[in-house]
Amino acid sequence: MAARIFFLLLFTVLIGFSANSQPFLHISGHVTDTTGKPVARATVKINTTGLGTISDDDGFFELPVITGDSVTIVISSVGYRPVERVVRYQGKTDVFIEQTVVPDISILDVVTVRAETDRPTTMTRIEGRVLDLLPSASGSIEQVLKTLPGVSSQQELSSQYSVRGGSYDENLLFVNDVEIYRPFLISSGQQEGMSFINPDMVSSLRFSSGGFDASYGDKMSSVLDITYKKPAGNCGSASVSMLGGTAHIEGLSANKKITYISGFRYHTTQYLLSTLETRGEYIPRFLDFQTYMTFELTKRTELSFLGNIAQNRYDYYPDSLVKAFGTFNNVLNLRIYYEGSEADKYNTWLGCFGLNHKPNKKTSLKFICSGFTAAESETYDIEGAYLLQEAEDQQNPSATDSAMNIGIGAFHNHARNFLDVYVFSLRHKGSFAQGDNKLQWGMGAQREIVFDELHEWEMIDSAGYSIPYSNNEVNLARSAISSNTLYSTRMHLYAMNTHEFSTRYGTTTLNAGARFSYWDFNQALNAGPRMTLAFEPEWKRDFLFRLSGGIYHQPPFFREMRSNAGIVNRDIKSQQAIHVVMGSDYNFYAWERPFKFTAEAFYKWLSNLIPYKLENVRIRYAGDNMADGYAMGVDFKVNGEFVKGTESWISLSLLRSREDVRNDSYVNGDGLTVYPGYYPRPTDQFATFGMYFQDYLPRNPSLRMNLTFLYGTGYPFTSPYTERYDLYWRMPAYKRVDLGLSKILINENSVIHDGSIFKPFKGLVAGVEVFNLFNIKNRISHIWVRTLSDSEYIPDMYAVPVFLTGRRLNVKLTVRF
Known part of the structure; x- marks a missing residue:
């Protein structure tokens, strides 16, 4: 809008000086791709002067120019070949052109981050045509998020992440307006399996790290909004690698009233887990099938269905662990010999019907009915005999000789945990646009049923004495035995309005609204106003400034309500966060290529917090609103065409997140x-740095490179055997580089002879991935060894580091048809 006003004003001024000397043209047009879809945010500029504009969300643009007999304009967009178009003056002052842009082989299958469409909001749009080239050990699309500012993770096998110091449970995830739940009982990344999101089916992602509007709730940290594709043609793909395989098919009926896209995935991390220090047999098996269908009932009414079935299983048979740890001057050796096994199952089912109706061009109505079921079990009996010694040869700690025995004993870990969750919901959302205003509203009700059986304990025997020691009885180190059944109903209502207006100083966008929620479990009614104000000044340089804030409530789900002992708190309250986010972004050109610089500063007041301890990816909550806290920091990101035709980005975040337990x-x-x-809160990190970089050989653009680099200062950690939260240490910094190399063997422009076995293929890509390129040992958790080593029977504790996976090479082949 601001660009159009600028050029119209410039056009008017130039007319006054040039109307009698040179002809002028008002060029307008429409930019589409080869499928007929509009290309938003395409750059349209005059070849000689560099002045230009950008197309709107529907691909339309306007460009007034002063010209002689003709003018050459250049139309370009990331992911497409630039097009030069000569427009001749033939006595007409208004010229309309239709321009089709075609994909560029040099940027085939890139991941593109754009924020133009959502620029006045706190949402960042990530357009992913195909994410096959992203090097990812977990195969999840969330690996892209972990390179963005404000997002951190120290686990490559998990799709979970922390945003601005919040817990993993503080992040919203929607797919086509349906809230998605992650597994509840997982305790380590190797158990988690695949993310719900199927990359083959994704059209776009929208992500906000805070200050999001009233249509999203109810979580305190972030929102990830996924839109699945609505196919425009018939095609499919299949891939196979050392970590599993995928297949998907999409298409539409002959009358184009029915569309469908379905995907199947099989994933296993057995190859990666063989690099772990604990020797044994790891058997992870993760299966997933999803489908999304739309049915055009009338020109204004559409019915849709989203379905998912996931069956995940993890079997584990540990054998032994031999490792050295400690300080440079005091190296210790630990040997553990295991017996027993672990068997975990995580099965989920999701079904959702949606009805979209547009009574007119200004009004949109949507009704959603969904059902979600999870059946999870965690069962294990693992015994271990351990020997802890001081290494005799401090320069060669792997030697078998020892100077002194520190502790000898055994332990037994037992669990029979079962969880069944049922969630049924009815929702309605709508919008009405009139002039410069857009009114949006929504409401919904959700019924939850939870059956929980918790039975787990840990016994430690040190030199014949149980820990904690007692003269009268044998005690367990930890135990939790409970049975819980919960029924509850949640309701929500929101309304907000977006108003845009322009003055001679610039364009202002104001989004204001409120969200209300009610939970019958504790009879709590929450109300949270939210607002975002964006101003795009009428400057020569393309700046935009944002201020957003609001009150965010997070009513607890099952895990937050249950204490370590398995007791459900019937008086639990919602956690609360007050966000204030100030940000700006700047679009600019460098080396004749587009870039964007984004900066945000934020502060969050946190109250009624439920403290927790983080063990690998398992969160153990205190089960009570015992604490208050805050989080503050700054985020920076630069993204653009560091290499012409591809988009890369770097991000830097500084954070301070703290909490205080009352009466401690x-x-x-x-x-x-x-x-x-x-x-510090358990996910507090002072500094994080992320980078996603794409490159290709200039003379052979079909040979590509994709690289991700993550760095984060260490998370705090504490002992699971103490109830205090203020006793903590810091893990070492997390550092990881993943590299992907690929060769595009066949694309849509390839000439394939009739009769060739490759004739049906529209694309063929061979790739090699190197996970953990520099084989860095990243710490994820600790084995806590407790020994009785004095006459007062007071146990010593040793935190033995547990590391993540090492370097591995993966080969991948992807075909499209």
Whole structure:
């Protein structure tokens, strides 16, 4: 809008000076791709002067020019070949052109991050044509998010992530307006399997790391909104690698009233898990089938269906662990010999019907009915005999000789945990656009049923004494036995309006609304106003400034309500966060290529927090609103064409996230009362750096390289055997580089002779991925070894680091037809 006003004003001024000397043209047009879809945000500029504009969301543009006999304009967009178009002056002042742009082989299958469409909001749009070339050990699309500012993760096998110091459970995930739930009982990344999101079916992603509008709720940190494709033609793909395989097919009926896209995935991380220090047999098997269909009932009414079936299983038979740890001057050796096994199952089913109706061009109505079921089980009996020694040869800690035995003993871990979850929901959302205003509203009700059986314990025997030691009985180190059945109903209502207006100073967009929620479990009614104000000044340089904020409530789901002992808190309250986010972005050209610089500063007031401890990816909640806290920081990102025709980005985040447990004072050994005060939240990281980089050989653009680099200062961690949260240490920094190399063997422009076995293929890509390129040992958790080593039977504790997977090479082949 601002660009159009600028050029119209410029056009008017130039007319006054040039109307009698040179002809002028008002060029307008429509930019589409080879399938007929509009190309939004395409750059249209005059070849000689560089002045130009961009196409709107529907691919239309307007460009007033002063010209002689003719003018050459250049139309370009990331992912397409630039097109030069000569427009001649033939006595007409208004010229309309239709221009089709074709995909460029040099940027085939890139991941593109754009924020133009959602620029006035806090949402970032990520357009992913095909994410096959992204090097990812987990195969999840969330690996892209982990390179964005404000997002952190220290687990390559998990799709979970933390945003601006929040927990993994503080992030919303929607697919086609349906809220998606992640597995509840997983305790490590190797158990998790695949993310719900099927990359082959994705059309676009929209992500906000805070300050999002009232249509999203109810979580405190972030929202990831996925849109699945609505096919425009018949095609499909299949891929196979050392980590599994995928297949998908999409198409539409002859009358184009029915569309469908379905995908199947099989994933196994057995090849990666063989690099772990604990020797044994790992058997992970993850299966997933999804389908999305639309039925055009009338020109204004459409019925859709989204379905998913996922069956995930993880079997584990540990054998032994031999490792050295400690300090440079005090190296210790630990040997553990295991017996037993673990068997975990995570099965989910999802079905959703949606009815879209557009009574007129201004009004849109949608009704959604969905059902979700999860059946999870976690069962294990693992015994271990351990020997902890001080290494005799400190320069060669792997030697078998020892200077001194520190502890000898055994342990037994047992679990029979079962969880069944049923979630049924009815929702309605709508919008009405009139002039410069767009009114949006929504409401919904959700019924939840949870059956939980928790039975787990840990026994530790050190030199014949159980820990914790007692003269009268044998005690368990940890135990939780409970049975819970929960029925609850949640309801929500929201309304918001977006108003855009322009002055001579620039364009202002104001989004204001409120969200209300009610939960009958604790009879709590929450209300949260939210607002985003964006201003795009009428400057020569393309800046935009944003201010957003609001009140965000997170009513607890099942995990937050249950304490470590398995007791459900019937008086639990919603956690609350107040967001204030100030940001700006700047679009500019460097080396004649487009770039964007984004910066945001944020502060979050946190109250009624439920403290938790993070063990690998398992969150153990206190089950009570015991704490208050805050999070503040800054995020920076630069994205653009570092290499012509491809988009890459780098991000940097600085964070401070703290919480304070109320009434947690204690009396120390000197008889003084100590108030611990604020301590870091479990996902607090002072600095994170992420990079996603794409490149290709200039003379052979079909040979491509994709690289991701992640760095983050260490998470805090604490002992699971203490109830205090302020006693913590820091893990070492997380550092990881994944590299992907691919060769496009066949594309749509390839000439294939009749009779060739490759004739049906529209694309063939061979790739090699190197996970953990530099074979860095990243720490994820600890084995806590407890021994009785003194006469007072007070156990010592040793935190033995557990590392993630090492370097692995993966070969991948992808075909499209």
